[in-house]
Amino acid sequence: MKRKYNILFLLIILIALFPGCEKFLDEELKGERSDVQFFQTATDAELALTGIYNCLTFADADNRIWVFGDVASDDAAKGGNPGDQADIDRIDNFNIAADNGNLETVWAIYYEGVSRANKLLDNMDGIEMDGERKSQIIGEAKFLRAYYYFWLTNIFGDIPVHLTTPTPEEMQKAKSLRVDVFNNAIIPDLQDAATRLPASQSLSQAGRPSSFSATAFLAKSYLLMEDWANAENAANQVIQQGGYMLVNIYNMNFQLATKDNLESIFTVQHLAGQDPWLGNRLNQWFAPRAENGYGFNVPTQSFVDEFEKTAEEVYDPRLDYTVGRSGQPWFNDTVMFDPSWSPTGYMQKKYLQPLDEVPRTLKADGELNFIFLRYADVLLIMAEAQNEQGKTGDAVGYLNMIRKRARECYLYDENLPGYGTIPEGLLPDVEDQGQSYVRNAIRHERRVELGFEFQRFFDVIRYGENYANNAFNDKENFDYNTNKFFPIPQKEIDTNFEL
Numbered sequence: 001m002k003r004k005y006n007i008l009f010l011l012i013i014l015i016a017l018f019p020g021c022e023k024f025l026d027e028e029l030k031g032e033r034s035d036v037q038f039f040q041t042a043t044d045a046e047l048a049l050t051g052i053y054n055c056l057t058f059a060d061a062d063n064r065i066w067v068f069g070d071v072a073s074d075d076a077a078k079g080g081n082p083g084d085q086a087d088i089d090r091i092d093n094f095n096i097a098a099d100n101g102n103l104e105t106v107w108a109i110y111y112e113g114v115s116r117a118n119k120l121l122d123n124m125d126g127i128e129m130d131g132e133r134k135s136q137i138i139g140e141a142k143f144l145r146a147y148y149y150f151w152l153t154n155i156f157g158d159i160p161v162h163l164t165t166p167t168p169e170e171m172q173k174a175k176s177l178r179v180d181v182f183n184n185a186i187i188p189d190l191q192d193a194a195t196r197l198p199a200s201q202s203l204s205q206a207g208r209p210s211s212f213s214a215t216a217f218l219a220k221s222y223l224l225m226e227d228w229a230n231a232e233n234a235a236n237q238v239i240q241q242g243g244y245m246l247v248n249i250y251n252m253n254f255q256l257a258t259k260d261n262l263e264s265i266f267t268v269q270h271l272a273g274q275d276p277w278l279g280n281r282l283n284q285w286f287a288p289r290a291e292n293g294y295g296f297n298v299p300t301q302s303f304v305d306e307f308e309k310t311a312e313e314v315y316d317p318r319l320d321y322t323v324g325r326s327g328q329p330w331f332n333d334t335v336m337f338d339p340s341w342s343p344t345g346y347m348q349k350k351y352l353q354p355l356d357e358v359p360r361t362l363k364a365d366g367e368l369n370f371i372f373l374r375y376a377d378v379l380l381i382m383a384e385a386q387n388e389q390g391k392t393g394d395a396v397g398y399l400n401m402i403r404k405r406a407r408e409c410y411l412y413d414e415n416l417p418g419y420g421t422i423p424e425g426l427l428p429d430v431e432d433q434g435q436s437y438v439r440n441a442i443r444h445e446r447r448v449e450l451g452f453e454f455q456r457f458f459d460v461i462r463y464g465e466n467y468a469n470n471a472f473n474d475k476e477n478f479d480y481n482t483n484k485f486f487p488i489p490q491k492e493i494d495t496n497f498e499l
Helices: 007-017 021-025 042-054 065-071 086-092 101-126 131-156 178-196 211-225 228-241 250-254 282-286 301-305 318-322 375-388 392-407 435-449 456-462 465-471 490-495
Strands: 076-079 264-268 296-299 370-374
Touching: 042 101, 042 131, 065 076, 065 086, 065 101, 065 131, 065 296, 065 456, 076 086, 086 101, 101 131, 101 490, 131 178, 131 211, 178 211, 211 228, 211 264, 211 370, 211 375, 228 375, 250 318, 250 370, 264 375, 282 296, 318 435, 370 375, 375 392, 375 435, 392 435, 435 456, 456 465
Parallel strands: none
Antiparallel strands: 076 296, 264 370
16 A cells, blocks of 8 residues: 655654653653564554654754865855854864764764664564565665764774664774775675665655665765776766756745655655754754854855856856855845845855744744756766776766756846846856866866755865865965864763773
8 A cells, every 4th residue: 555654754653652752751651662572563663764864954053064175175164243152263274173063963863763774684584574674774774874974984084883783792893994894794785785775765755765766876886986987887877867857947946835855865854833942953053143153164265156157157057956145035035135134245045044944933834855966967977987997078068967957047037137148158158178177067066056955075075185285275274184084072982991
């Protein structure tokens, strides 16, 4: 029978069944169930799976991967008031100690996701339920475990890996090399997930991965390992068979009315107006203080300068879809952006909603998704993988698909000045002028296309020491070998003597 519920509905059930510990302290424990007793039915499996999804969301204010992907990069500055969130400022300036609170919270949240996935996978054999759904649950749990390890190893480098629930004796475990985290955990989990998950998910199941979500994630993982042939192969499978497409207007990926569209491959879902809370708190973290936000994660001049413009000063439309800047409407043409809202004069817009959707009093209760993977990323992975293998002529074709969509926003978005006509000279196709030229063009395109999607720092680092030193030439504390990964939290080092 087709399941009609959304994973967010399951999350509400899970939290309702397992409320905060304070209430339990005042009650006599009745009908307590051990892990073995709990993992008995299909309902138990679904609830445990939803618990794994719970660690994805930005309903938890401590989920701050944006600090590492954006603020640590050349795209963003901390923002906010000068003395607010000093630990974020320390990361922004590469003055990072192992007791930085942002390290501790991200480590704790994502390893909790790993732990929940291990617990479910350890117990799936003993659960009697429909075989097809059981296999899918295993696939979803492995996909999510890969997701958590992906972020952990990209942020911290070499990390401990557990693929089963450890015994007390196994808790002390040495770090695995980052390459082994990919080869022994992330990639095998995604390969298995791709064989178990359905080829697509219905809109009612938005937020659950499909087999092509897993394959796209494989392409992204191979990219970070510089395994170009496998990255090309995985990306090609998604392109040829996945059924995804670039939406006509770039900004449709970041609007409430058009989220979960055919460009979305895997997104972290949010739902406003719920008790317990399921809204996206990024809406408050990033919004200006004039709208009851905190004003963090603000664009740098370097990021704004990356966007191309014509001889007549017409910018790549992705700039104003992504950034609030002086002289431009903020949202809905009702108010102009005020550069005094930000210490850099700019604010990012991708995870913000206008006040007519989320009023000041409910600013933290956003409903936009976090987009981990979308089709544009896969096309850029394909372009990079091909170019690095010397297939530069093929690579520019995929690169130009991204540029074509960007310039053709003028044909579809009636809010753009001069709607209906592409401005002369806007975002011309990139020509094959050799591997090095196209490599730089791809890197440029990733920066403007995927800006403020929490990816830039990891791109800067993987491009190598010279590129990183140039990107961070204004950060006197930056040292490539020291700062390409972040310190493992001191609390974890004190607990695990093997680290």
